Amino acid sequence: MTDSRIKVGIVGGTGYTGVELLRLLVRHPNVDLAAITSRGNAGTRVADMFPNLRGWTDLAFGEPDAEVLGACDLVFFATPNGTAMTMVPALLDAGVKVIDLAADFRIKDVALWSKWYGMEHACPELVAEAVYGLPEMNREAIRSARLVANPGCYPTAVTLGLLPLIEAGIGDIGRIIADCKSGVSGAGRGASVPMLMGETGESFKAYAVAGHRHWPEIRQQLSVLAGQPADLVFVPHLLPMIRGIHATLYVEGVGADIDLQGLYEARYAEEGFVDVMPAGSHPETRSVRGGNQCRMAVQRPPSGDRVVVLSVIDNLVKGAAGQAVQNMNLMFGLPEAAGLDIVGLLP
Amino acid sequence: MTDSRIKVGIVGGTGYTGVELLRLLVRHPNVDLAAITSRGNAGTRVADMFPNLRGWTDLAFGEPDAEVLGACDLVFFATPNGTAMTMVPALLDAGVKVIDLAADFRIKDVALWSKWYGMEHACPELVAEAVYGLPEMNREAIRSARLVANPGCYPTAVTLGLLPLIEAGIGDIGRIIADCKSGVSGAGRGASVPMLMGETGESFKAYAVAGHRHWPEIRQQLSVLAGQPADLVFVPHLLPMIRGIHATLYVEGVGADIDLQGLYEARYAEEGFVDVMPAGSHPETRSVRGGNQCRMAVQRPPSGDRVVVLSVIDNLVKGAAGQAVQNMNLMFGLPEAAGLDIVGLLP
């Protein structure tokens, strides 16, 4: 099986998620990159836009071409929200599997999706079929999926950090707080004043306290885990750095007698990409920079009944392209870690 | 009164708090710098260590000299914890006023102080006399104080962010969460591996979740405000930047009918160094960089009964040296903003 080859296409490869997919795929032992598309940059060689890829690929961006994409085994969408849903039905019909790194298929409640994303859904019938691509929750479903909705970056860090607690029925699932911090690459590679280095460097702020699109996604996943409605306050912040998400998670009502460390270690013992650090640890985002790990620690503050979980990922890897490759590996029967043997870049 | 002059000494001026005091004092219209001491650097000109001060002062570091310090009107201590308490009694006896920027006089419960700071207190009788130097709480007491305990950086950001709520008796004061983030200058200027740029740059982490010295200080101040015991979970984090603290404060049990914006604006209407931003704002730390402001906003997340307060300061200014100058101005009957007319450095 490890000799099998997958013919892969990427739609929309000029953003940070796109270049990150390329970084992982050009050295993946089972992948042949067949096409990468970008309406605005057709004709440009990928390595001219992203010089880290010089020597690794000669591919050039092309126009999205139904025939070329239809001949792939798998197509990744690294497009703005709302694009994948217009192209996915035809690809699935052509027998192509799809992983959407945008949000088109993440929210099962289509009306809720429309409210948060501000558009009608083009193929609501596929939303039900799509598998939410968090392997630590849905590994078996992903293996047989035609269409995978790759999770958002914040939802990945938060859900993995809370999963053992919620599965075990511990804590008040209606009163969780997720205080999250992300590097600027999470905002993408579009030209904008707020993302200039002159605006984001050497400064820190919260944003979207009144409502962020990842909030309903996280609520949905926590509710799935709990088997009942869960709720949380989610406050994202912008870090003056490029890569990394740190979720600081507060759960109320956790009795002092519960062995949280043991619970977490047991739950993730077989998970190759989740690392539970020793009690008392403080995970650093740099320890997962460039790698597909989610690293976490469970702590108790000196008073009260709350537990604090610290969970870090590289938002572009486990929070996007790396998780997509992990899903691809599952969908095609490859070793789950194929092409993901990357040690975090520290310092 | 604005023509009066104060003869000022600084003990321990080689750290970031020290250079920041110097930055403010060299251009303060009423201050004559009489002495600055450093055992390790006696003889070195201040401007040779801190070249931003070239042209502003010819002062050199000297050995701590009881006679020189005793001839000052005011002595600032910018020393490690435990130093001020050994020198303050003699200075007060000599009629010198003192502002301690370290923690020696912040905690009223001397036993609690000893537990967190790991030493016996040298002059417990002065702890009771010392005034906690947060002007927005204790302005009148500061005016007549001989000895001011300048607040910690985190306690300043947190206490100011919660003060209007707690004074008004709103919210559950036993279940507050303070998720705080600080730039690296808060850790001081001592040589250490964890504070190298190679260790802290482009990374983010929590620290001291199990217990930080500012936690009992914040608990004390919130309890004073409440008139009854208050409690909180306090999680500090280290930001990959130099200056700035951002406190994200979560308070439970705040009814939807309360006009928080009005409450905050009214409470701080006369405070020159506290700025309540319009509803929906997200204060940035850079907006107060180098300045003495505390800037804040009050928000409600889309579900639940919790309020989120966002509060930012420059940890070296309102969180240390600037607040110390503000206290000095009060103690000597000067305009409270004298020498603090500094606009935040943005970008």
Add this chain to the structure above:
Amino acid sequence: MTDSRIKVGIVGGTGYTGVELLRLLVRHPNVDLAAITSRGNAGTRVADMFPNLRGWTDLAFGEPDAEVLGACDLVFFATPNGTAMTMVPALLDAGVKVIDLAADFRIKDVALWSKWYGMEHACPELVAEAVYGLPEMNREAIRSARLVANPGCYPTAVTLGLLPLIEAGIGDIGRIIADCKSGVSGAGRGASVPMLMGETGESFKAYAVAGHRHWPEIRQQLSVLAGQPADLVFVPHLLPMIRGIHATLYVEGVGADIDLQGLYEARYAEEGFVDVMPAGSHPETRSVRGGNQCRMAVQRPPSGDRVVVLSVIDNLVKGAAGQAVQNMNLMFGLPEAAGLDIVGLLP
């Protein structure tokens, strides 16, 4: 004279040069801000765009209005290249003095200007009249000027660094190398992919090696100093930080017997904003952050006949807005340092 008041207008205040001018002018003891214009943001309060100015000004951006601007004593242009030249003639006719922070009036050779800036000049006759606003070269001319061309940021750092040598006729003025490094704020506040923090953070590169607009400006000024044609290789680089320029200047043919330190100290002895550091020093950009100083050191490498001059400024202050205020002070007979009493923000 220090009681006189100047009515000031700013055209184009939404960029980094604009907000920096505002930072300096709102606390300038002699300035009344009468108007600030921005076609795209008319109606927006300045402090809503730049929250560091909250509490310092209630001004809102307005449309450029000939009547309002014509009633000012002085108008600053902080606009893109090519804007000032269309409005300046009418303002001068109305008796308004003008300082242009863009490049419209910097290059005396109008054909050369057109070649580098890609447009025809709208008022070539005023180019001859305009005074190049480097006070250390042209103080007297600035005092009586109606129209000042505020120097570029790189030209300021390079020209000040070489001025004593060239005035003294030392070194080969046809073979200078200026290896310069700038923080990202020098590129302005326009939305663009290359200036995103995701693109410029944690990375370093040269740019425009084949030709940069500041090259002819520097050549012109060095030639003026030399009284004969001078030439240089100028290579700008982009630093992963916000503020600061560092010019590393290499001059050939400097005999070992020349007392460079004495030469530099003597030349700048009376200059309040130029600081010659002791022999062997390495100026840091942070030592001038937020301040109007140019700080420099002169060194000799261990072999050869070349001298290395290290010259630093804050590109937004001495390299733009601060120098403009310095020029304003000269033009209106105020103390040259009025409103510029700002200590560099270190750390």
Add this chain to the structure above:
Amino acid sequence: MTDSRIKVGIVGGTGYTGVELLRLLVRHPNVDLAAITSRGNAGTRVADMFPNLRGWTDLAFGEPDAEVLGACDLVFFATPNGTAMTMVPALLDAGVKVIDLAADFRIKDVALWSKWYGMEHACPELVAEAVYGLPEMNREAIRSARLVANPGCYPTAVTLGLLPLIEAGIGDIGRIIADCKSGVSGAGRGASVPMLMGETGESFKAYAVAGHRHWPEIRQQLSVLAGQPADLVFVPHLLPMIRGIHATLYVEGVGADIDLQGLYEARYAEEGFVDVMPAGSHPETRSVRGGNQCRMAVQRPPSGDRVVVLSVIDNLVKGAAGQAVQNMNLMFGLPEAAGLDIVGLLP
């Protein structure tokens, strides 16, 4: 051959060079890590100090043990200067090959070495035998070497950038300028005030203009290339970022008729770790972050007879650990790129 296994020891693995060696070696297909030593941290698990290695190795630091090290096929020294030379003779006698990442064996003139490094050499006779480990210069000698002196970071970037010119006898080799910029990781992981983030962040400066230890090393290598004495001015600068070196190289006397682009492309056509970018390019340090490439571009400024070469490496990879692994691969007959299939981490 690709199935052969090498038993590797590392002496001094607690610095940045050490952790970087570990990052590369834990996933190298032919390496068995046998031992890593640190006097100060014996007993500490490597992954407890460097959490990015959690899951990759269970090794703990040990005391340097002659028997353990003597049983290795290869020992890397990632120690301070002066340590390797005291241990290397015994290891070579035991049949162990050695790669020293410090400077003990780089300078062939032992007296010159002693002058710059301030100590007597412990085994001058081995200095002559040691091969300077720059594969692009010395590939064949490295293959058969017992002892390799791994080049310094600056010397790697500078020598590779100039090699095609000097080999071809082009330019004035007595008047080269190397204006170099390095991230802070080049200064190592020792506790020191100047390397604190509070000191190096958001600032830029030159250092050691009067003389840096890499200057004689670069002079030596350029002279070897030229076959006659070469000289240069070398000015290093400190960048506010972690990884990356950018060398801006100025060579005089290069006639306009020479096809530099063709010269460089031809010289490096077969070099897998040197990438000559298209004419007009500006290499970014981030394009090689974490990877073993040296990426360069050759440019001509708009006037004069000088050429500007821009050369970037990751100082910890091609400038240290990666080059060491490349040398190891050569010494043991492995594919030169084994374990070095790492794409630069961009963004």
